[in-house]
Amino acid sequence: MSERNISPDNQLESIQSMLSYGHKSIHLEKHTLILWGVGIGFLTAFTHDVSSIFYEQGHTLGRIFQISFVAIVLLAITWFDYRKTRAIRAVRDETISLVQRKVTFSIWMIFAFALLLDIYANIYLGGGRKMFGVYLVLGGIVLIMFGLYSERWYRWSGVVLILIGLVIMFMLQPSNTSRLLTASVFTAGGIGIAYLQPYAVTKVKCVWFSLLWVLGAVVLTTIVYQLDYYLDIKPDQEKVWQWSEYQQANPDGKHVVRISAGNQIPVELTVSGDVFEGKAEADLQLKVSKNIDIEFKNGKPTGIYRIDDGSWFESNDALFTRRFIRQTIVTDKQGPKLLREIEIGTQRRLGGLSGD
Amino acid sequence: MSADKPLDSILHQPVRTRLVAFLAGRGEATFKELKELLQVTDGNLDAHLRKLSAVNYISSRKQQVNNRFQTFYSLTEKGRDNLKSYVASLQSLLLSGKDNG
Numbered sequence: 204m205s206e207r208n209i210s211p212d213n214q215l216e217s218i219q220s221m222l223s224y225g226h227k228s229i230h231l232e233k234h235t236l237i238l239w240g241v242g243i244g245f246l247t248a249f250t251h252d253v254s255s256i257f258y259e260q261g262h263t264l265g266r267i268f269q270i271s272f273v274a275i276v277l278l279a280i281t282w283f284d285y286r287k288t289r290a291i292r293a294v295r296d297e298t299i300s301l302v303q304r305k306v307t308f309s310i311w312m313i314f315a316f317a318l319l320l321d322i323y324a325n326i327y328l329g330g331g332r333k334m335f336g337v338y339l340v341l342g343g344i345v346l347i348m349f350g351l352y353s354e355r356w357y358r359w360s361g362v363v364l365i366l367i368g369l370v371i372m373f374m375l376q377p378s379n380t381s382r383l384l385t386a387s388v389f390t391a392g393g394i395g396i397a398y399l400q401p402y403a404v405t406k407v408k409c410v411w412f413s414l415l416w417v418l419g420a421v422v423l424t425t426i427v428y429q430l431d432y433y434l435d436i437k438p439d440q441e442k443v444w445q446w447s448e449y450q451q452a453n454p455d456g457k458h459v460v461r462i463s464a465g466n467q468i469p470v471e472l473t474v475s476g477d478v479f480e481g482k483a484e485a486d487l488q489l490k491v492s493k494n495i496d497i498e499f500k501n502g503k504p505t506g507i508y509r510i511d512d513g514s515w516f517e518s519n520d521a522l523f524t525r526r527f528i529r530q531t532i533v534t535d536k537q538g539p540k541l542l543r544e545i546e547i548g549t550q551r552r553l554g555g556l557s558g559d
Numbered sequence: 560m561s562a563d564k565p566l567d568s569i570l571h572q573p574v575r576t577r578l579v580a581f582l583a584g585r586g587e588a589t590f591k592e593l594k595e596l597l598q599v600t601d602g603n604l605d606a607h608l609r610k611l612s613a614v615n616y617i618s619s620r621k622q623q624v625n626n627r628f629q630t631f632y633s634l635t636e637k638g639r640d641n642l643k644s645y646v647a648s649l650q651s652l653l654l655s656g657k658d659n660g
Contacts, residue, residue, distance in 0.1 A: 225584020
């Protein structure tokens with residue numbers, strides 16, 4: 204074809220389409236989704252148990268081990284995924300596009316951010332379990348980022364992950380249930396999204412296949428919950444002691460003790476701060492409104508409890524500061540006055556903090 | 560830019576235009592990827608790659624994969640600059656054509 208016969212219009216169109224094709228050629232390998240899904244699922248499910256030995260030696264040691272463990276597993280997944288992806292592409296005689304490299308780099312930054320959140324939650328919020336929903340939302344953002352340059356299925360799956368993450372953040376208390384659910388969503392999601400990807404070509408199929416892997420996650424949660432967690436913590440003893448009876452007998456071994464509704468339990472409150480001299484303490488007597496059964500071992504609570512003959516829980520999941528109201532008012536007689544109201548509950552709910 | 564400026568003869572060829580534009584978007588590509596994309600024979604593609612390499616529009620690097628060498632092609636700074644100039648020339652050609660027509 205001679206130079207004169209080539210139309211500028213066609214040439215510009217050709218350049219436009221090739222540039223666009225070069226930019227959009229992103230492809231997620233199957234192993235990447237499975238590796239990250241199962242890997243993060245594993246971290247969510249087992250980090251707490253693996254770290255517990257170190258937590259027994261001290262909280263600081265436990266936290267250092269937990270954060271190091273998470274960082275090492277994430278780095279190992281990143282390294283293995285990087286090597287495997289390049290090996291697969293080399294065998295297929297394919298390169299990794301510039302855009303994919305940049306998106307992958309952004310995603311590593313997001314995982315680094317998630318690790319920082321975990322560190323923050325461990326130091327300031329008393330544990331990473333409060334961040335499960337946030338990790339799912341971040342996972343969803345990662346999938347949407349990939350989806351923007353490739354297929355609808357990834358965008359769709361990302362939105363589903365974000366929705367589940369929001370439900371866990373706002374509707375569920377940070378408990379073993381939310382831990383297992385998060386772990387199952389990551390695991391079932393990673394495997395499901397990878398294997399269903401070739402079939403999810405239309406919007407309708409995207410909906411059905413999303414429901415399928417979400418269902419898989421729920422089934423996995425239920426199975427693990429029944430097999431491991433619930434049966435594991437349920438006390439063996441049939442007899443429920445009354446508190447006064449237990450106090451008098453003071454028996455050795457594990458026993459379940461009931462604090463019946465109507466009994467008073469003391470709530471010790473200490474207030475101090477850098478603008479106050481010393482601290483003020485108060486012993487408040489509050490009546491319990493429900494029967495609380497607590498497991499004791501040799502006179503000390505083990506942390507296992509239930510309310511009104513319901514399911515058994517661990518004390519980590521027991522009492523939440525559901526609402527904390529802070530106000531500063533000015534009264535005629537006393538001048539400025541600080542008001543603090545704390546609501547404690549066994550179920551978390553929205554609207555945790557208010558005031559001025 | 561003047562519409563009278565001659566178009567870059569290396570880039571003003573459909574296969575080479577598409578090849579260079581793809582590399583600009585993709586970053587790097589193997590011989591096989593380029594061949595599948597452009598739907599040309601090995602000999603034809605090799606000839607175009609040689610022409611582009613001779614004027615330093617593209618560069619190549621070799622990497623050993625499973626006991627064989629794989630060649631990766633990418634655009635050089637010169638190639639990228641010339642593609643931009645070429646696009647500008649085409650646009651000014653179009654504009655001058657509209658003005659005259």
